[in-house]
Amino acid sequence: MPRSRKTEDESVKEDDSEFSSSDLLARSIVRGIYEVTYVPGQRLVEQDLMEEYKVSRSTAREAIKILKADGVVTTNPYKGAQIRKLTREDAINILAVTEVVIGLAARQAAEHIEKPGARKSLRAALDKLIKPDNSETNYDFVRHRNQFYGTLTAISGNHELARIMQKLQIHLIRNRLVVRREERINGYREIAELIDKGDAKGAEQRARRYARRTAELILPLF
Template identity: 30%
Template structure:
């Protein structure tokens, strides 16, 4: 397969396809490119050509430039002089730094959530656990990843700390590709499901110490799983 028009020189990707009636604003462009990075269609080291993205989407180069800057701020792209935007690579050191911060912040969020969690919140988390179980059993990793993210977002929303949410949104975006691909590891989705059930159990018990601990252990397990895969050139 030949490279698509949006990346150079050696990553076999599909060109961006656009619904003629879809929103062509900055946010839409950001989301489309982000999904291509997460899925691996735009692999690490791919150069994204601004003019080609603009032509493919039927927009001027200005919103594309702003979208690329936003993705660079999230850590998904690097802006290199005379080269433009390049899909960022993840090193073991990058991973360690990101996951150390995420462990501390998500552990805190889980502790804070204990104070305000309601039975309705718990029911929402239980339903997500059920969806994750179904997705794991059917091998639907996209659905599993989506439910996983929603589970964590429910806890963040209960915690109610806006700045904590903003910091986590930024730090999690920097490893979203690696977190998704780590689910390809045989048995990882089942292990992850058990970790989320332990988090739910701690929240049901309204035990802040235990809630923070099991969340931290979950993030540690995620970090370990990604680090075991990150050197595999087939995935990263």
């Protein structure tokens, strides 16, 4: 079992009424995948999770069920729960769907950019994503990236798109930061600028181009 990186105030029992203890534990495990504390194929043993995160067996069991439903974990009668290993075909399919979904999010955000507060939210999300910070970890970047895409779906008003995006992001945690920082910043900035202008077609095309570029760099790793 990986060494704990948590402090007392980072307990999965944090005061957050929106999430149950099992939800919070699932999120902690997802963070561990971002930070490569957990790796594909690694077993998730209930007893280890109970000791690591100071939770009950029922909470550990429910968290594993949540992760299985989200496609992060697989279960085997003999090996128990394991962090899912993505095949090359899995990666191709996920990235293909991701391109379409991200493109749609950008398009619909541009179509609804005149909503009150939409531009302010977009700029705030972009600032977090592109601001220089030498202390930023991979997890911090991916968290800000997810917030950026979450902002696009919130502006779009498409609740189904938001639900699908959340599921895709769990798989996207596997991708390493294969795109150079400068290229990442330029890509997100250009997407945001097109959305800000209300250029739905341009925003979709730029977002899909960025997704394809990311896929080109990720797929050789599989």
